[in-house]
Amino acid sequence: xxxxxxxxxxxxxxxxxxxxxxxxxxxxxxxxxxxxxxxxxxxxxxxxxxxxxxxxxxxxxxxxxxxxxxxxxxxxxxxxxxxxxxxxxxxxxxxxxxxxxxxxxxxxxxxxxxxxxxxxxxxxxxxxxxxxxxxxxxxxxxxxxxxxxxxxxxxxxxxxxxxxxxxxxxxxxxxxxxxxxxxxxxxxxxxxxxxxxxxxxxxxx
Amino acid sequence: xxxxxxxxxxxxxxxxxxxxxxxxxxxxxxxxxxxxxxxxxxxxxxxxxxxxxxxxxxxxxxxxxxxxxxxxxxxxxxxxxxxxxxxxxxxxxxxxxxxxxxxxxxxxxxxxxxxxxxxxxxxxxxxxxxxxxxxxxxxxxxxxxxxxxxxxxxxxxxxxxxxxxxxxxxxxxxxxxxxxxxxxxxxxxxxxxxxxxxxxxxxxx
DNA sequence: TGTACATCAGTGAACGCGCGTTCACTGATGTAC
DNA sequence: TGTACATCAGTGAACGCGCGTTCACTGATGTAC
Numbered sequence: 001x002x003x004x005x006x007x008x009x010x011x012x013x014x015x016x017x018x019x020x021x022x023x024x025x026x027x028x029x030x031x032x033x034x035x036x037x038x039x040x041x042x043x044x045x046x047x048x049x050x051x052x053x054x055x056x057x058x059x060x061x062x063x064x065x066x067x068x069x070x071x072x073x074x075x076x077x078x079x080x081x082x083x084x085x086x087x088x089x090x091x092x093x094x095x096x097x098x099x100x101x102x103x104x105x106x107x108x109x110x111x112x113x114x115x116x117x118x119x120x121x122x123x124x125x126x127x128x129x130x131x132x133x134x135x136x137x138x139x140x141x142x143x144x145x146x147x148x149x150x151x152x153x154x155x156x157x158x159x160x161x162x163x164x165x166x167x168x169x170x171x172x173x174x175x176x177x178x179x180x181x182x183x184x185x186x187x188x189x190x191x192x193x194x195x196x197x198x199x200x201x202x203x204x205x
Numbered sequence: 206x207x208x209x210x211x212x213x214x215x216x217x218x219x220x221x222x223x224x225x226x227x228x229x230x231x232x233x234x235x236x237x238x239x240x241x242x243x244x245x246x247x248x249x250x251x252x253x254x255x256x257x258x259x260x261x262x263x264x265x266x267x268x269x270x271x272x273x274x275x276x277x278x279x280x281x282x283x284x285x286x287x288x289x290x291x292x293x294x295x296x297x298x299x300x301x302x303x304x305x306x307x308x309x310x311x312x313x314x315x316x317x318x319x320x321x322x323x324x325x326x327x328x329x330x331x332x333x334x335x336x337x338x339x340x341x342x343x344x345x346x347x348x349x350x351x352x353x354x355x356x357x358x359x360x361x362x363x364x365x366x367x368x369x370x371x372x373x374x375x376x377x378x379x380x381x382x383x384x385x386x387x388x389x390x391x392x393x394x395x396x397x398x399x400x401x402x403x404x405x406x407x408x409x410x
Numbered sequence: 411t412g413t414a415c416a417t418c419a420g421t422g423a424a425c426g427c428g429c430g431t432t433c434a435c436t437g438a439t440g441t442a443c
Numbered sequence: 444t445g446t447a448c449a450t451c452a453g454t455g456a457a458c459g460c461g462c463g464t465t466c467a468c469t470g471a472t473g474t475a476c
Binding site: 013015016017044045046047056057060065066 | 461462463464465466471472473
C-alpha cells in the first residue's frame with residue numbers, strides 16, 4: 001500500500017465487472033471529506049483517495065485528472081442540493097405556495113450553513129473550462145422564480161414582476177450565507193431564519 | 206539571487222533606517238498580484254516575494270509567517286474598500302441621502318466585480334485565529350445602515366426598521382456579487398446596476 | 411474437463427514541482443572612542 | 444581624523460512536505476477452445 005497510515009480505510013475491492021461502483025465511492029468519500037473539512041481547502045486528489053481507502057493512482061480509472069474529479073463532485077453536490085430543495089417543497093402543504101417558498105428558502109440556508117464545504121464547492125469558480133460544466137445556479141434560481149409565480153397565481157401581490165421576486169430573495173439569502181461563512185461573528189445559524197422572514201416581507205404583499 | 210527568473214523585478218534596497226518601507230511594498234505587490242490573479246489561488250508567500258522583487262526569506266523581516274502576511278493584506282484591502290465607499294458618498298450631493306446610498310451600493314458592486322481577488326481576500330474565512338482579526342464587515346454594514354437612517358430622517362419611508370434596510374440591501378448586493386464571481390454565465394457587470402435598483406425599490410417607499 | 415489467454419480492479423514506487431520556513435551569511439551604513 | 448564595532452536591509456541555499464501524475468505491475472476472475 002502506498003499510504004497505509006491513519007485515515008486509510010480498509011476496503012474490499014469490487015467484484016469483476018463492478019468497477020464502476022468505485023466512481024460513486026470516490027464521490028461519496030469526497031463529500032464526506034467536505035463535511036469534515038468545513039471548507040474546500042485540503043480537498044486534494046490524494047486526500048480523496050485516502051478517504052476512499054484506495055491508492056491515489058486508482059482515482060485515474062474514473063476521473064481523467066483532478067479537474068474532472070472536481071467537476072464530478074460539483075455535479076454530485078448539485079444533485080444533493082436539488083433533492084434537498086425538492087424535499088422541502090414537498091413537505092410543505094400543497095395548497096400553500098408561500099409556505100413552500102419559505103420552506104425552500106429555509107432549507108437552502110440550513111443546507112448551506114450545515115455544509116460549508118459542500119456550499120463552497122457548489123458556488124466557486126470552476127477550473128477554466130466553461131464547456132459542459134455549470135453550477136447549480138440555473139436550476140435553483142428557476143426553482144425560486146417558479147415558487148414566486150405560484151404565489152402570484154394564488155393571489156399574493158408581489159412587489160417585483162415575473163420571477164424576479166424569487167431571484168432577488170434567493171440572491172439575498174445567498175449573500176447572507178456567504179457572510180455566515182466568511183465572518184466568524186456572523187456564524188450563528190439562528191440569525192438566518194429572521195433574515196429570511198425579512199426578505200419575504202419585503203417582496204410579498 | 207534565489208529566483209532571478211521572469212517575474213522577479215529589479216529593486217534597489219531601502220536606505221539605512223528605512224527598512225519599514227518594505228512592509229508596504231510587500232502589501233502593495235500582493236495587492237497587485239491579486240488584480241492579475243483574479244482570485245486568491247496562487248497567492249503564495251513566494252509569489253508575493255517574486256512580485257515584490259525580494260527573496261522569500263525577506264518577507265519574514267516584516268511578517269512572522271504566511272498567516273500574518275495574509276492578515277496584513279486583509280487589513281490593507283479593508284482600508285482600500287472603506288476609502289472607495291467613502292469617496293462614493295462624498296461624490297454624491299450632500300443633501301441627497303438616497304443618492305448617497307445608491308452611489309455606495311454601486312461603488313461596492315463595481316469594486317467587487319472589478320477586483321475579484323481583492324474581494325475574495327476581504328470575504329473569506331481567515332486563518333483560525335479570531336483574535337484581533339476581523340474583516341470589513343462591521344464597518345461596511347454600519348455604513349449602509351447609517352445611509353438608510355439618513356434617508357429615513359430626510360423623509361423617505363423605509364419598509365424595514367432602523368438600519369435593517371441598509372443591512373439587507375448590502376447583503377443582497379453581496380449575494381449578487383458572489384454569484385457574479387462563482388458563475389461564468391453571471392459574469393456580466395452591466396446586470397448589477399438594475400439589480401441594485403430593484404433592491405432599493407424594494408426597501409424604500 | 412483442463413488450460414491458455416484476456417480482461418478486470420486496483421497497486422506501489424517513483425518523478426518533478428512549488429510551497430513555507432530556517433539559518434548562517436553579506437555588504438553597506440551608522441556610531442563610539 | 445581614523446578605526447573597531449554594531450546595526451541595518453536583505454540574500455542564497457537548503458530542508459522536508461504534500462501535491463498531481465505516470466507507469467509497469469499484480470492477482471483475481473472471466474472466456475475460448
